[in-house]
Amino acid sequence: MKTVITSSGENNLAQFDKRFGRAAWFCVFDEETKETIFIKNTNTNSSNGAGTKAAEQIVSMNVQKVISGDFGPKAKDLLDKFNVQMVIIQDNDVTVQGIIEKLTT
Template sequence: MKVVITATGNTLESTLDTCFGRCAYFFIYDIENKIMEFIPNKNVALDEGAGTASVQFVASRNVKKIISGEFGLKIKPILDSLKIQMIVLKNPEKKIKEIIEMLHR
């Protein structure tokens, strides 16, 4: 199963990005195969629609869960329709490597 974690940078030492649609990077993690990939968010500079464009991007990568600090109001119904679970993590100091460890517990 693939999970996206919003990240402030492109290393495992980076922290959780608090915003889904305008995060700096999408960290895509395949839990079964332990394959990791950081992808810069090209939607960060959009005037509007960054959240929707970001949903389209992660859905195209067959992601089943998204972990972020917050999601825009328009995002929940779209993710629900795509059967992608939203996980809100209210700890912006949490490092990506720590979130990976949480996924394996």
């Protein structure tokens, strides 16, 4: 299963970013191979619709789960339509690595 974690940076030590549509990076974690890749969120500076555009980018990655802090209603509807599970974390003080460790234990 592939999971996207919204991130403020492009490595595992980066802080988790609660802003789904405005997060700088998407960490794609493959739970089978334990590999991570970081993909730039191309929608961070969109004047409007950043969440929907980010959801479209996520859907195009063929992932099954997204971990973020908040999903707007349009982004949520799109992710629901493509059966992408959404997990909300409210903790600002966690790294991408910390979330990955929770996924693998």
